[in-house]
Amino acid sequence: MSDEVRIGVVGAGSISLRGILPHLTQGDVQDRVRVVAICDPKPGRADRAARKFDVPDAFEDYDDLLDSGEVDAVTIASPIGVHFVQGRKAIEHGLHVHFNKTMATTLEEANELIDLAEEEGVKLVPSPGEMIHPVNQEIRALVEEGALGKITWAVTGAAFGRYHEEESVRQGDDVLTNINPAWYFRRPGGGPLYDMTVYGLHTLTGILGPAMRVKAFSGLRIPKREFRGETVSCEMDDNTLILLDFSDQIFAFVYGVPAGSLPNQGHSRHPMIFGTEGVVKRDTLNGEPVDREVRELIEDRGWMKGWSAALPHVNGPHRSIEEAHVYEDIMQLVDWIREGNPTLASAEHARHVIEIIYKAYRSAQTGETEKLDTDFEPLKV
Template sequence: MSQRVGMGVVGAGAIGIRGALMHLSQEDVQDRVRLAAICDPVPGRAEAAAQKYGVARWYLTYEELLADPDVDAVTLCTPIGLHYQQGLMAIDAGKHIHFNKTMTTRVDEATDLIQRAAAKGVHIIASPGMMLFPHNRRIRRLILEGKLGTLSWAIAGTTAGSGQYHLQEEFRTGQDVLTSVDPSWYFKKPGGGPQYDVTVYCLHNITGILGPARRVTALSGIAIPERHYQGRTIATEMDDNTILMLDFGNAMTAVIYATVAGSITVGFQPNIYGTEGSVVGTRFKPVAGEEQELKLPDEFPPHVSGVHREMREFHVFEDMMQLVDLIREGKPSIVTAEHARHVIDIIESGYRAAETGQTQELRTTFDPLPLADL
């Protein structure tokens, strides 16, 4: 396929605007991708977004967007609990799919999508593609080369999805149709809660670096039973305070936290400790020798150049461009649905472990990057 990929943006909320529309409307990508259509069920929102960002057509319904012959692929910028059904519909319509995190909420749903897409010849890219960041590949290389010695334990986590962040985003505090997006779904079943929203980044990082986990146990619950947004109360349905413990084999354990307070790591990066050294965030600290910063200045994922480097959610843009390359050139991506499914397995099994008090065996795996590809 040599022509531009027609992208359909599904949802004109925070991630649809910040992650898709702002990036894909930039002049430097118009030779490869164009904004063919957008849909949103809130009256006036898709139309306003289309006018602001130069989208060719707008629709109220997803079905109308899928019927548009100029839409080659979709980016699902919708609540996570809708992703499975919307993914099925896209596959049936023959549209390639970029799933914003998380691809689904259950392993069986992810497996069904993978199998159906393969049978239909539909490509899937499932965010977040954290191993596209060069510093994460350097960390994995250090581990595979034995520079950390025998691995002992690791920790990663965040408080971003449990606190006030989603209530205070710029797309939720305004008065017009594009800046008054309801955040309620973040706190509701089945796709809300910080595990699917932000811990997914930490889990893609640590499994991308260490490889697939084997077992998970967890403690989890609701710490803040209700939130307040624009004069109304949102009841919290999904756990907002969860700590996972992952078994990677060989007595290597990782703690992954999604809590309402108390972040002790930097961003979504893990701290990894071994007998010969450690990686703390993006700094390699050998037992003997000089510390080394693994994140180099002005270094970004492969498609993030020019103005995109100054914009938020450039990792979402990068993942979408991975799909564009896959469609146009048949270029394989390391951002795989199988990796996303393994992370979903950890989250789903973690909730089950917390509920039952029993450690859960993980049912899935994926192929981590080999040394030759780093």
């Protein structure tokens, strides 16, 4: 076992300020991981964040952080469209990498990151690690045991709404509270699929296994948005409907849309899976909780915090901090570096989800059904 992992936080935006930095600067993890640097290109933002969270160093230039020799790993929490370039540079410097969803926007990029990481001997953990959660593991076991009879179809998806425009870190006047969300609506990396539907896709494929084919319709429904009185021009598709073929006549409907969601689905990160003898919805099988302790956590703490409280590293003060699932994924990387135990949040699984999204967009352009070429090792049950 190595000593503490020195980590650099790349991007001092919403996810870092609300979640990553509050979690990783808690006293209970300092024996394992220590944030030694923050990087953000916005003048003054990294420095202000470093002072707020008592982090030793701050950088505006990413290359300066990588060349500093101060870090063993980075957690990349910048806009999704730059994840590939930033991840590749970190790997080339011999650094381990956590990606706060999604690690790339094309299959070719994902392949390059995985191949390069293997060559350099570094570890990759892409969020969201949905199969780390004990309920999702139990649901996969139930499906494998035939508790739903024969699986027939499933549904998952998410709606953008105005979630990002209304986050607390975007309503103020200083550099830590006036963060512009415009990148969520731009190419590359914008749109609800890479940002939100990715959760449900990780869970769905984690439970059912890899998909075989994809067919989709996609377009831009809301070409302009408003943020704090200014017009934001949108470029990236925001209205995408997908059909997935899991083989053996098992199909799924997946959506990433600007508004609206299925009324019975529950939280967007959880698929509904239907079989001849029942249905899985959120943490229930035929209406009964899969795990009673998790249900009690949800009832006590609310849905998001209760669900996250069941994750392996989310205890003590971490149960009251936002984005605990991202903290869990980072700690999976930390444990892997220190103890040598690979995580269930594999880069190969993330690559398969990226291929689904990437080829869904391509299918929408060509009108053709696209074959999926990637695979990953599903959870053993």
